[in-house]
Amino acid sequence: MAWKLLELVYYSLIFVILLAAKTYGINCGSDPCKCQLSEDKYLNFTELKGDRTVGSVTYHYYGCKNTVLNNDCKETTLCLEEKINENTTKWTSLGNQKDMQFENSKIGADYDIIYSKSRIGLICTEHFNESVLVEKDISKVNEPVLFIFSNKGCAIIIQHHGMSTGGTLVVLLLVGFAVYFVGGSIVLYCIRGARGKEMIPNIDFWQNLPGLVKDGVIYLLNGCRPTAVSTAESYDRI
Incomplete structure (x- = not known):
């Protein structure tokens, strides 16, 4: 009976350790300006923005915060300005804060910022103080694809004090094995009279x-x- 109880405690400890282990995905939570990449890294989009003009087309990107440009680009983070002629300009909102998603890149960047009508590839440039927006050739895709090069798009390292989660889990796992083998050997020795290698659970x-x-x-x-x-x-x- 005591041996079965010891086994139950051991496997319960392993189960708790597995539950405690966090599997991090990209998590922006309730703050679209900050996305958690892992236990010790996150991105801060607060200062990430830029404009790009190609011919008669201009993209206006305002990062993670909605901006009002006019009635057509109201509450938008990415707006397309197209000059049809000298007197006519067309404005189109390509995304806003509410429909913004974030994921590992599918277009060759570090990460992708996804909107319902567009996609921005974020590329970290640590030694470049400006944010540069570049248009990709979109002749073969159904949505505008842009790249933004910026040091504001680099992951920020979180400084931890003390043991990390991984270290804590390793210690708990070692303690679990110690309890399993030492405790099990004691139980087998005292209750079943085991000796030598028979004391191994x-x-x-x-x-x-x-x-x-x-x-x-x-x-x-x-x-x-x-x-x-x-x-x-x-x-x-x-």
Whole structure:
């Protein structure tokens, strides 16, 4: 009974450690100006903005904050200005803060800022103090694609004091193994009268582990297809 309780405590500890491990994706949360990339890195778009004029077309980009330019580009972060003729200018909003998304780049940049009608590739230039907006050839795509080169688009490192989450998890895992083996040995020694290697918890599993690993590797190398039994360990388990 005591042995089963010890096993339950051990596996519960492993389960808690796995739950505590954070798998970070790109998370902008409630603040579109700041996106968490990992436990120790984030991006700050507060000062990221720029304009780009190509012929009669001008893109106005205002980063993560909506701006009112006119009635056509109202509450927008990216606006397209097209000069039709000397007297006519067409304004089109290509995105606003509400529909902004952020993801790993699919167009060769570091990260992509995605709007419902456009996409901006963000490229970190650490030693370049200005933000430069560049238009990509869009003849083969259905949405305007821009690149912005800026040191404001570089990841900011968060300085941690003390042990990181990864270090804490490693310590907990080592403590779990210590409790498992030491506690299990004590239980087997005192209750079952085990001696020598018989004091190792689940000794049959640990003795068979190399064969299990070998079988798993062979299984993967064969494309996850069953193969003929080729080892003594495999034959014994069958």
